[in-house]
Amino acid sequence: MSPVLTTDSVPADNRLAYWRDAMGRTQVPTAVSPRHDGPFDGRIATHRVGFLRVSTVDADAHRTSRTSTHIKRSSEDFVVLGVQMSGTATLAQDGRQASAGPGDLMVYDTTRPYVLDYPERFSTRVVQMPRRALGLPDEDLRRITGTAVGTTKGCGAVLMPFLATLVASADSYSPAAAGGLASTVVDLFGTLVAEQAENAPVRPENSRGHLVLRIRDHIDRNLGDPALSPESIAKAHHISVRYLHRLFEDEGITVGRLMQRRRLEECARELSRGGRVAPTVSSVAQRWGFVNPAHFSRVFRTVYGISPREWRSLRGGESTAAGKPLAVPKAGPKNTPPTSPTTPPTAAPRPCSVSGVGC
Structure with missing residues (x-):
């Protein structure tokens, strides 16, 4: 998968600044704070699959924060799916806080502030879906963003391994196959949103029935x-x-x-x-x-x-x-x-x- 951005050849004193820039270019602009002293080590491999941006991130423990200032500087809005491969993470958005371990799926929206905290070295696979491609009402998206989705049953059990494989093999797809796979991700995510909506109590004014x-x-x-x-x-x-x-x-x-x-x-x-x-x-x-x-x-x-x-x-x-x-x-x-x-x-x-x- 290319390109690969790594701190391996960066001088120790410049590694954190390099990592912040790499995250801003491949993900979205955020503030990055290391959790431990010493030289920072991180690696991002990124690619495009159709209209999706996908990445594998391996890094030392750190905390990323996205603020309203970062949001104003962004040129495109995403809903992000993060598949935790190793280590743990805590996601905070929209007044909710969720913890994810290996095999869990996190969902967050880059149009609103959030915090991602990785207390130990970790590996995660990230799928960024353009918000404009989803066609989902904001109230439905807000119901699932800032959450960790279990992957032992339901749509999560299908989506997690699919995404992990998609990112790992992102550089092997033809343009036609990549476009079809990107559309499949959006469809599966829409199904996940619908599944979460059915399982969560919502106010009548925010329900699908009200929209109908x-x-x-x-x-x-x-x-x-x-x-x-x-x-x-x-x-x-x-x-x-x-x-x-x-x-x-x-x-x-x-x-x-x-x-x-x-x-x-x-x-x-x-x-x-x-x-x-x-x-x-x-x-x-x-x-x-x-x-x-x-x-x-x-x-x-x-x-x-x-x-x-x-x-x-x-x-x-x-x-x-x-x-x-x-x-x-x-x-x-x-x-x-x-x-x-x-x-x-x-x-x-x-x-x-x-x-x-x-x-």
């Missing part, structure tokens, strides 16, 4: 925008599209299908309103985000069993109580109008690929 409610509200408030999409929703909530889809895995509906279903419900509600001047089907479809009226008619028939015009004729004279869902006619044989109302169908609309439908 915020996203549902955002969708309802922007149904008429043809540009509403999983990408725009994820951007508005500062999460990745991948994490957005993960949030809805337990909701029984995809984000695209939810958008389509809500748009169809609002169209059906508006078309059922009575009045002397009925809106055209095309104007209703466009008002609720459907760009292509012909496609709107097809998906409407798929869900409700009749065309929008038939729905308006059937329902136009009826009224619904405020806040209650419309009754939806039961679809009869193909091209046969329904004969009686019933409850809305439970099956979600089929996904589609036409712009404006919310797929």
Whole structure:
């Protein structure tokens, strides 16, 4: 693995200064204080694996502190995974303190101050993940940073040996393999974060369920925008599209299908309103985000069993109580109008690929 920065050939009086500079260049800027008198000995081997920065650090006992001053001087933000190979470490961040021994996994965030204390000579393997590549909400990250993760069970048992091998063999991967491995690390870390969230009690306002409610509200408030999409929703909530889809895995509906279903419900509600001047089907479809009226008619028939015009004729004279869902006619044989109302169908609309439908 290259390059390798070592104090071996550095004069004894200059070794600590050399080590501080080496740590700042390969990790992030920190203050370094040795734990013992005498010449300092340390070695860092560093490499890139895709968008990850990985290192093996072997050094004498010392303490590293990252302050707000160091943070202001940094050009990039990382979430760091440290695999303790030998020796012990104590990590303090966000008011928490965690101890790690050989085989344990530490997690910390370089955007906030922390202290790492190594009371004896140690070896650790470090994986720096760009924060921008994670796409995880800050509240989820704060739940796991400043902690030591056990590696005898759960996701930690998979992640620890994977990371140790990844760093040890970092200079042997092709560019294509390195990119795939970097993405795998991010996916595994996301799974670890989700696992920790499930096992730790959290306040309702910080839960995944609260974020899902915020996203549902955002969708309802922007149904008429043809540009509403999983990408725009994820951007508005500062999460990745991948994490957005993960949030809805337990909701029984995809984000695209939810958008389509809500748009169809609002169209059906508006078309059922009575009045002397009925809106055209095309104007209703466009008002609720459907760009292509012909496609709107097809998906409407798929869900409700009749065309929008038939729905308006059937329902136009009826009224619904405020806040209650419309009754939806039961679809009869193909091209046969329904004969009686019933409850809305439970099956979600089929996904589609036409712009404006919310797929």
